[in-house]
Amino acid sequence: MRTDDWAGVELAKGTLRLWLMKGKVEIAMREAAAGGDPVAALQALLRPLLAPGQAISVIAAGWPDVIPVPVPCRPPVPLGGRAIDPQIALHPLPGLSQDRPADLIANPLAIAGHLFRHPDCDGVVCIPGDPTVWAHLSAGEIVSFRSFLTAELLAAVAPTDAGPVEPGQDGFGDAVHQAMSRPAGLAADLSSVRALSAAGRLEPAGALARMAGLLIGAELAAARPWWLGQPVTVIGQGWLADCYLRALAGQGVAPDQGDPARAVLDGLCAAYPAS
Numbered sequence: 001m002r003t004d005d006w007a008g009v010e011l012a013k014g015t016l017r018l019w020l021m022k023g024k025v026e027i028a029m030r031e032a033a034a035g036g037d038p039v040a041a042l043q044a045l046l047r048p049l050l051a052p053g054q055a056i057s058v059i060a061a062g063w064p065d066v067i068p069v070p071v072p073c074r075p076p077v078p079l080g081g082r083a084i085d086p087q088i089a090l091h092p093l094p095g096l097s098q099d100r101p102a103d104l105i106a107n108p109l110a111i112a113g114h115l116f117r118h119p120d121c122d123g124v125v126c127i128p129g130d131p132t133v134w135a136h137l138s139a140g141e142i143v144s145f146r147s148f149l150t151a152e153l154l155a156a157v158a159p160t161d162a163g164p165v166e167p168g169q170d171g172f173g174d175a176v177h178q179a180m181s182r183p184a185g186l187a188a189d190l191s192s193v194r195a196l197s198a199a200g201r202l203e204p205a206g207a208l209a210r211m212a213g214l215l216i217g218a219e220l221a222a223a224r225p226w227w228l229g230q231p232v233t234v235i236g237q238g239w240l241a242d243c244y245l246r247a248l249a250g251q252g253v254a255p256d257q258g259d260p261a262r263a264v265l266d267g268l269c270a271a272y273p274a275s
Contacts, residue, residue, distance in 0.1 A: 005054070007046060008268030011062035012107055013130070016041045020049050024269050038063070039084050050087055057081055059271050061093040062107040068097035072143045075112035078271050093271055096142060103147055110235050111135050111142060113266030114258060123231030126248075126255070128240045132219065134226040146226060148219045151240060157190055158211050159197060159204040164239040165212045169205060175213025176220070176247045183221045189214050216247045227253060235263050 008019045011034055020028040028049055034041045042058065050056060059078050069076045076096070081089035096105040105111070110127050119140055127133045130152055135145040165172070179186055190211055197207035220227070227248065234244050235258035248255050 005056055006272060007056055007058045008265070008272075009042060009058055009060040009063075010107065010109060010264060010268075011038050011060065011064075016045065018042065018045045019265065019268065020046070021268075021272070024272075026265065039090075042090075043085060043088065046088060053087075055087050055089070057089045057091055059091050059093055059268055061109045061267070062095075063090075063092040066092040066094050068095040068104060068106075070097050070099065071145065072141050074141050075115055075267070075270060076108055096145065098145060101146065103145060105133060105135075105145060105147065108142075109267030110260060110263040111137070111145075111267070112270050113263035113268075114233065114235060115140060115142075116266045116270035117263075123233065124226050125258070126227070126232060126234045126236075126244055127260070128234065128236040128244050132244075134223050136226055136230075144226075146223060148223070150215045150219045154208075154212055154215050157194070158208045161204050165208050165243055166205065166239070169209035171206055172209040172213040172243070173246070173250055175210045176217035176250055179214045179217030180221045180251075183218045186214060186218045212243055213247070216243055220247055220251065227251075232256070233258050235260050 004023045006021050008021060010017045014034050016032055016034040016038060018030045019026050030045045032041055032045055046056070046058070066079070076094040078091035078093050081091045083089050093108070096108050111125060114125050115121060115137060122138045125135050125137060128151070131147040131149050132151060133145055133147045136143040178189065193202065193207050193210045193214070196202040197204065232248060232253055232255040234241055234248070234255045236244070237260060241257070245255060245257065
């Protein structure tokens with residue numbers, strides 16, 4: 001791809017997000033459900049933005065059936081383009097894989113974007129989400145990573161009428177400390193919170209805060225090799241990122257915070273010259 005006009009696409013959790021770019025400048029952004037056919041969804045989003053007969057290349061992250069790159073490695077580069085129609089050439093961006101422990105990141109954009117902005121980074125990024133990812137970065141490479149299903153577990157056990165977690169809610173910090181001190185008791189401790197809620201002794205918001213604290217505390221205990229003694233950047237916004245920021249602060253860590261939307265766009269821009 002050797003033109004200033006290009007597009008970047010992120011496919012995640014059934015949603016397709018598209019950015020039309022000129023060089024490093026965003027021209028337009030569109031979003032739609034991918035359905036069962038991401039190619040058709042991409043064509044429906046992109047074609048109305050193109051001039052008649054205009055050909056364009058698209059860097060696509062999170063695309064299905066793309067073999068990931070094993071770590072340690074530099075951020076993956078897009079694969080060779082394949083035409084999906086006369087106007088659109090698709091360049092899939094591989095994800096990341098790890099053997100020990102076995103793990104997979106289908107979409108490496110936020111990590112690549114952080115390295116694009118901070119090429120000399122020697123530390124750890126935490127990307128809260130579904131899943132949450134911890135990645136160790138050094139010398140321009142992704143050295144290792146670990147992902148956690150914390151948000152999925154919280155959604156499965158939390159009260160349905162509680163709303164988002166408030167990290168300042170009574171019980172959150174104590175629950176983080178409790179799970180870090182005794183992670184083996186996590187399942188039983190979650191059951192105790194649910195029992196208190198069912199008995200009317202704990203409001204739904206308080207139950208949710210305690211469950212979030214327990215789950216994030218257990219995660220921090222397992223992820224200790226990634227954050228202990230390391231500079232940490234939490235790439236995220238909203239209540240979940242706020243929970244990680246407060247939980248880390250409770251362990252004496254003073255993390256930086258990164259903008260996830262900026263990191264994703266930076267990750268696409270980092271991949272653009274290599275495509």
